[in-house]
């Protein structure tokens with residue numbers, strides 16, 4: 001029975017290698033103080049977070065080469081319901097360097113091209129998973145050469161089939177998907193600014209940009225703003241909140257945890273934004289891209305602003 005499963009699609013997943021260093025300095029040899037390997041990619045992380053919190057999920061991913069085998073191995077070890085589509089190109093590795101104050105520097109590989117036949121196989125695999133699903137979550141960057149409108153086309157297809165679609169992507173794929181009328185988009189500040197073609201410097205700017213994406217087709221916009229929390233703009237109005245983290249450990253995957261918590265909250269009838277903020281904050285307090293478990297999540301730190309200051313400048 002597939003009822004209420006949240007299906008994620010990651011066309012460009014990764015092995016996420018995270019190293020912690022005392023200080024990042026270019027042109028020197030730096031000894032890492034710790035190293036960790038996680039399965040990665042935005043949809044993969046959303047599924048990992050949902051699974052860790054007992055929300056039914058399935059992850060569809062492309063996998064290639066020995067690194068693809070390792071990705072499958074890591075996800076199977078986690079117990080994720082996996083739709084792995086074998087492709088010719090090697091699965092990429094993304095490297096994150098974390099400094100003691102939680103400052104993150106990321107090196108994301110572009111990934112390898114997917115052929116038309118491989119894309120058709122991915123679409124077939126998603127179709128096999130989605131029957132009766134509550135959401136399809138299409139996530140992450142597109143590998144080189146993949147048509148920019150692929151998320152838009154998937155969105156039109158699944159929306160017509162009565163399945164809600166969430167999109168978390170960057171670059172030209174985001175505005176293209178917005179036009180296709182997804183139920184939810186989750187841009188971060190940079191992605192939002194790029195999508196509207198102007199800077200987003202204050203909470204008021206975020207709301208204006210999110211409203212523009214709604215005018216263009218997105219039903220709901222969940223804009224994530226790092227340490228500034230998140231802004232939800234939907235038909236019912238605007239909700240703004242944050243969940244402060246005293247000692248950030250790693251922000252990698254925080255956006256994915258926010259999105260997973262938001263979807264899980266909605267599915268459980270809990271206030272979705274508050275749940276997303278609690279999951280996002282919990283992810284920030286954990287090393288590398290570790291996804292929070294129930295015992296990591298503190299709902300008491302979430303603040304929903306009833307009288308937000310719309311002129312407030314964003315932190316960074």
Ligand SMILES: Nc1ncnc2c1ncn2[C@@H]1O[C@H](COP(=O)(O)OP(=O)(O)O)[C@@H](O)[C@H]1O
Nearest residue numbers: 188224225226227229230245248254255258280
């Ligand atoms: N330094 C931080 N302190 C507290 N929460 C944070 C911090 N960084 C990120 N978050 C939480 O994680 C969410 C996603 O982070 P953000 O950087 O906006 O997204 P992404 O990871 O997609 O770029 C934020 O909306 C917020 O809830």
Ligand SMILES: O=P(O)(O)OC[C@H]1O[C@](O)(COP(=O)(O)O)[C@@H](O)[C@@H]1O
Nearest residue numbers: 040041042094140141252253254255
């Ligand atoms: O597809 P992209 O944009 O290159 O992002 C992939 C990376 O994003 C992550 O999903 C982390 O996401 P965020 O830090 O943006 O929340 C990593 O697991 C992965 O390495």
